Amino acid sequence: MSARDAILARIRSASRGPSANVEEVIRAHQCGPQPLAYGDLVQRFVERAQRLASTVEQVRSRHDVPRAVAHYLEHQNLNRAALCWPEFLDLDWFGARISVAAQRPEPEDEIGITGAFCAIAETGTLMLLSGHDTPAATSLLPETHIAVVARERIVATMEDAWALLRQAHGALPRAVNFISGPSRTADIEQTVTLGAHGPARVLIVLI
């Protein structure tokens, strides 16, 4: 008997009670208790994102993004060469004196500019989906991660984010990454240090 069959047989011999209808349980997508409604989703998102050490800049339109990014880079004293998801290549980066490229990220790249599928107000979290035009490594390898999100893409909870994803795509992409601020570690003396292996800085530009 294979390990699989032996393990399943042992589980079956121990199982009690009526068997559940697996497909029915899945279809129900029952949600657990969620936070009470937030008055203002944007305000809650900004407050929580800042608490997790992200920087948040709000701009009026998509075309203001390069200027906001340039301002941040200048303030942080960072280089002005960035990797960028293709969806933002059309913006006037040149005018903001930032050079952008949409290539596969390498470990020495310093700045990664991505979008986000949506953002979650409850915890100040970004939700990114992997894909051809949305490589996961752009939000991971560079020390600075810049995410551009539209205000109307802010939902209250992770449950809402799943519903939005099912509506838009049906199936899950290879990787769904929920990102909540710069990477951190507290392994040495339980003291939080930002910038572990992932980005050390996160800028969220809200349109």
Next chain:
Amino acid sequence: MQVTALRFKRKAKQNLRNARLQSALSKIQVRFVQARADAIADLDDFEAVRQRATAIREGVLANLDAWLERFEQEATRRGAVVHWAETAADVNRIVIEIAQANQVKKAIKSKSMVSEECALNDALEAAGVQVVETDLGEYILQLAHEAPSHIVAPVLHKTKDEVSDLFAKKHDLPRKTGIAELCREARDILRPHFVSADMGISGGNFLIAETGSVLLVTNEGNGRMTTTLPRVHVAITGIEKVVPTLEDATTLVRILPRSATGQDITNYVSVLTGVKRADESDGPEQFHIILLDNGRSAMLGTELQSMLRCIRCGACMNHCPVYQSVGGHAYGWVYPGPMGSILTPLYAGLANTLPLPNASTLCGACAEVCPVSIPLPDLLRELRHRQSTQDLRPWRERLGLRVWMWLALRPLWFARATALASRVGHRLGGAKHRLRWLPGAGGWTHGRDLPAPAGKTFRALYRARKPR
């Protein structure tokens, strides 16, 4: 990993005298206990979330076979390969086979307690595969050749100075003293490994049956690198980790980091499904998921089944007065604290772990904070009961209990014996009414005096009272 639980008392005694360790352990109160309390208070209704989390986990266990099959079917459909392992040795064999089939020379790992359970690193190294731990804590342990002492914060037992010394020696670089500098040094040293590794090995916090996904909660980003950059990804986890839907996983994620480190959410929550698609520039070409039993299925349908709900947050150990005093290494295996005192005996046998179920005051703090309502003190009591019925306790204890049972079943003799003991105790207590030593309870009176009995028993006093 070898089980050394029988040395619990000796190790505990040493650890109590170890000033460095005591200083490290003293951080638990603020960093974990207080942080959790704050994060729980931030939820609108923690109790409701906890009840739902408990129901989700218990519901899965009632039909574990069906949920595992559903998970396997969906994961396979998305291109992952699901392996089943009866024992730790089987996990190691499967990982080595995957490594050999893919000419893997170097594997990077993110933190996985199940791989610690299997002593996977040793097995891989013996098979000629270089293994690099990339979680900062686990990396420090790998350099120091030590075992984790906490399931969430594996180097809880080490001070910053010890890490400074270790890095200076192993990295051959000038000694750093700041925590941020030490983290930076580890980042710089480990970065090239992420890019050059052929295989990434991770654990799995939850398996999602609906989508065939593995969910990982991490903070450092090393988990994401491990599962994104190498061409082969192997996720190893226990068969009990399956949950039905994304919504269920979300409820558990709402409660896991809050219980563990007091974070509302970990920096990264990654839901990984299948392999890299043809048009994607990153992601693994192969995704292997190993489901380990190692004694888990044997707990189903027994008094200990509720232990399988465990989501490995570590709150029980953070709040345990025994763990807070003696540290994780005393428990002698991968899992310390109350949850470890239940899991280790089941894994290694009751006889090889006698001190563990007794390494608890049964104060109930662990059950109070458990996010999936595991009645840990009841389970510890159940193991104590098993030790007793299997005649594993020392003969003196058994004899003592027998004598007590004989008396307790005979009220007249019980009254006489207690009256005698009370009189003798009163006289021995002298003017200070204190007993400095008690036969058979030397451990108790070693550190304090026992108040001497008043001389008369309750029954005697009751009889003497005149009805009003």
